[in-house]
Amino acid sequence: MTITIKSIVLGLIFSLVAIASANAQSLKLNLTPAKASAFADIAVLAIKQTTGKRLDYSPASLKLVDEYVLGHKKNGATTASMNKTLIALGCYVGEVMVRNLGFKWDNPTDKELALGFDATGIRGKNGGFSNPIGKVFKLMQNGEEDSVAIFYAVFSKDLSKEIKAMVTNK
Numbered sequence: 001m002t003i004t005i006k007s008i009v010l011g012l013i014f015s016l017v018a019i020a021s022a023n024a025q026s027l028k029l030n031l032t033p034a035k036a037s038a039f040a041d042i043a044v045l046a047i048k049q050t051t052g053k054r055l056d057y058s059p060a061s062l063k064l065v066d067e068y069v070l071g072h073k074k075n076g077a078t079t080a081s082m083n084k085t086l087i088a089l090g091c092y093v094g095e096v097m098v099r100n101l102g103f104k105w106d107n108p109t110d111k112e113l114a115l116g117f118d119a120t121g122i123r124g125k126n127g128g129f130s131n132p133i134g135k136v137f138k139l140m141q142n143g144e145e146d147s148v149a150i151f152y153a154v155f156s157k158d159l160s161k162e163i164k165a166m167v168t169n170k
Helices: 002-015 017-026 031-053 057-073 083-099 111-115 132-142 148-157 158-170
Strands: 104-106 122-125
Touching: 031 057, 031 083, 031 104, 057 083, 057 132, 057 148, 083 104, 083 122, 083 132, 083 148, 122 132, 132 148
Parallel strands: none
Antiparallel strands: 104 122
16 A cells, blocks of 8 residues: 555656646746636636536536546647646646645745746645646646546545655655
């Protein structure tokens, strides 16, 4: 079980960083913690207008985000062609975590900047920083293995003891 948790956590931490940072900054969206929930609202409107379905900020609604992104991927869309939409959907994923898990929108600390996190993300109650925007980009690139519904499920668990043990090798 520890290997599974370790692979999930390390994958989430290191594989998402560069993608969302580069995409959000290259579009000059000026995404800040104060604006992230407004970007999430844009995603809600976009999904409603294009599919007729309603995102309601529930954890279950993340399956709809998975289906939406994977449907576009199947139809030949790319991260470049959906860049702004993916950023808005990433903000939606983050906002679901804010509303349901008590996370807060935040900017990375100096230490997190040194690790490569350079975009607005969410911070859990335990202080951990996460990148839901990057996760949506990974979903578009890699498919269902990077499900945002599973991303939420992982972060809904308190893994702080397991992570601390991995870091301190205890």
